[in-house]
Amino acid sequence: MAACDTKAEPTGRGASSSGTDRAHADVLFIGAHPDDEFQSLATLGRWKEKEGLSSAVVTITRGEGGGNAIGPQEGAALGMIRETEERKAVGILGVRDVYYLDKPDFWYTLNAPLTGKVWNRAPQRPTDTLERLVRVIRATTPKTVVTMDPRPFNQHGAHQQAGRRAIEAFAMAGDPKAFPEQIKDEKYKPWKPSRLLTQSWGFKGPLGAQCDGRRITDKSTELPVLGVWPGGRSVSGKTWAQLERDAARTYKTQGFGSLPKDVTTPAEKMPCEWFTVVAENGKPRQAEERAQSGLRPQYAEFRDWARRMKMPWLANEAQPAYPARPSATVPEVAKAPVVNGKADPGEYPAGALKLAHWEGTRCSSAKDCAADARFARHGDDLFVLVHVTDDKKGAALDAKTDCKRHWRTDSVEVGLDPQGRSDDTSTTFKAAVLPFTANGGGACAGRDGDNRQGPAAKTAPGMVAASTVTEPYEGYTVEAKIPLADLPAPVDPDRLTANVLVFDSDTQDKAGHSRLAWSAYGSAQADPYVWGGLRLPGYVPPPGRPTHAPDIPLEAALSKDSKASRDQSERTGVPLGCGPRRPQ
Template sequence: MVLGLIREGEERAADGLGGIENIYYLDKPDFWYTLSAPLTARIWDAADTLARLVRLVRLTTPHTIVVMDPRPFNQHGGHQLSARLGIEAFRLASDAQAYPGQLAEEGLAPWRPTRLLAQNFGFESVLGPDAPERPRTDPDTGLPILGVWSGARSREHDATWAQVERDATRLYVTQGFAAMPARVPTDPQQIGSEWFTVVADDGRFLEAPVHRQAELKPLYAEFAAWADRTGLPWLANRVQPDYPPNPTTTIPAVTTAPIVNGVDEPGKYPGPELPLAVWQGGGSCTAIAKLARHNDDLYVFVDVTDDRKGAELAADDIKRHWRTDAVEIAIDPRGNSDDTSTTFKTGIMPYTASPGGPAAERDADNRQGLTPPGMQVAAVVTEPYRGYSAEVKIPLTELPGPVDPTAFAMNILVYDSDTDDKTGRTRLAWSPFGSPQADPYVWGTATLADYLPSPTTARPPAIPQTDTRSADSPASLAQSKRTGIPIAGNPRPRPAR
């Protein structure tokens, strides 16, 4: 709850720089990073969230609604779902047949917003003040694009809006954004724009030709079905990217159980060496991985060449491993997961603050936070520092479900920090397309040679659902008193007769 209140304070301060006075929270848990809107919808109770959002639209009567990009590839499932719900609320708020109790019992009236915009990140490389003047069309949906140049000056701040945005972003300290450079370019030709897809204008959805894709993966097929139900099928045009071929390897069986000591000894890992490629950043870090299996245990060895240590996390701060130098191992035991709630993901930090040994945790998976019984971790850090090696034993019987030896999927990632401020700089992965830490469709296939799995049962995901309530927030309570709008999108008291 404390973190939620801290983040609310950061958000109110940041948005305040842009002149935003009121922020409304719907009291839904901000759980771990996922690329799945359907998973988020289950955790948020999407039907309840939509009702609250329609109520807020009717109470606040906006003329323009701006949502995030609703499309599924390479972005947070919470962002996707909030965009979907915003699109649905745009339509439903004006429909007297939608949530009639809000009208009859709360005294609200239907409200039709004029314009609906969705963030579009496909034009970020287009710079300069003249860029938004040119008519543009989104190449995927076919809808028109609106650009707003960020180089215009804010009279209140005596700075460009690009600089105001950077100042605001750096106020999100708990998300690591304070480490961003303080200044943005001052050359107008180096300043970009904010780009939006115009989804609706004059109170009505815009239409575009529909371009269907065949053989959509389940996550993209679900989005296409939602777009059809919402009456916006063109939003699903070209929705599924062209995934590259998944890498493949064979995990050999070894007759003697490897000693987990962070050292690659002769004969310990007889299988092929797996090179890890850069998928974000561009530092000097390089890495390779090796795999082996003994009975029901998987062994992973990762060797990292690096030129600077990252921050040493404290023993009570073993979480969010991407803030420093770390290895991540992601496993989909049957190779059929649509999101990471049915996978195993562990982050391994090769060093920590005193006493300084390696540490591990689980993140954004079937059992976040808890390493399974029998898991072992070791690391060797070079002195003087030139990198490290990390080794882990993972019991296959402790994975979220039964193992399919021929479809076993996994990814191996390395995070390189090169700073002391708990922020990452470079990321590498065996399979580096898109968001490879969170997209099981990307992960490589690792056939388990000669393996007859021990019987196991699938484990339902345990997803943390703790959240900060608006009732616990002095700022939200004060805002409600000032505006007369109930907290959390709750019902308005029945008007006196």
């Protein structure tokens, strides 16, 4: 399947000795993090070899907020490692240029507006990311733009935001009235790409070579979805799927190095890479809007954006049919439980809450992984005890330097939304406990992806955690005291919502395996709409308890500090970070 109707005619400044623009690419992929493109790399490689179409990648952040399975680096230092991984990965499929917009990446959120505020914080303009994307489209003159699905359910807010801004940039890059200073002062020319595709990771279509080049209507949007089959062989002798796997395994910080080296899926069972056709011949495709009622704020905001873009069908069925929330009543106990990693008599009189499979590999048996949780309250303190059955230990991390990003190994996480009305986790409390640590260490606790992040000793000073681990190993029990004063707002005893999550690793490579949750739906750790009700009868919050604004990391790796980015800028003529070009 060809990427576009005809090959692009480059335009603008920066021509090479061959007569084409130095920065020109026939296909431009726009993503949020290093590795967002990897499930489309087989397609980009095949288009290059079979159709002669060059590709370039725009990555808005360097993934500073992600995990690190190979070392303690985080923030800008991690971002630089991830840039190196990405350049190596895309190079395997023939992609030379990766443009970074130098935006900060923070913890996993499902909220696109929150991501947009962080990416475009003052003193930058609210349109800064969009301006840079319009500029890079005008600089690279692609005929086809490929980006991420902008819809809000069950995916990273940065993915959504990348897709939204790419859709807007696609529509605006050819309009001389859009960011006219780029044309007047920087001497770019308007450029109108022909085709806009979005990744459709969850689309289920036919398998094997029969899916190749197929256009199938997506029942949600009523738009065509195109298939590109990675089962064919490149001139290297490897299948495109194998080349893509080779590329994926370079993302070692993200645990992708643990992926099997060889792709063993039989050709007839290999799925296509699917892309929704959002626009063709420079114009949005049209479909009927099927408006939903009773939208929650995050989905209503997305619907309004889709309507402004004159693509209202993008919001069709965007809000899923959320299941009924579970609920539980937390008993008040006369004596505070002793936090020692076990349930002493009378400490947790209420019944256990069973955790169910949420994500990842399903537990093969109750011995493989199973868990339940119990709550109790004493005064202004909430107590939780989680018992986990587990057959294999994950990696033991260093309690002093690496008690963070808990999903890489065996851990328990508790999320609390104090007033039960959060649209994202920036207004919630989330704390995780590692039941065991390196060198025979005990439990350690920290917060991530919420109103505060960092070691619990600093971010939740009243929190106490302990664990017991069976010997021989058959699992563990985690117990914690969480002062309600550590939550970001006063607790409403009738509206408090919560989730309890268990991460099961079974490996030493700092990569997850199975995930369990009390309320197991969608992105259970990051979607407060899912969390269950946790009633606190008899509790009255002290008067005057404050509400705390979220603290969000803003550290970003910068292109000026990357030799690879500086060399690329010299070669292509596109300024670092895709910022303004100096007038000539």
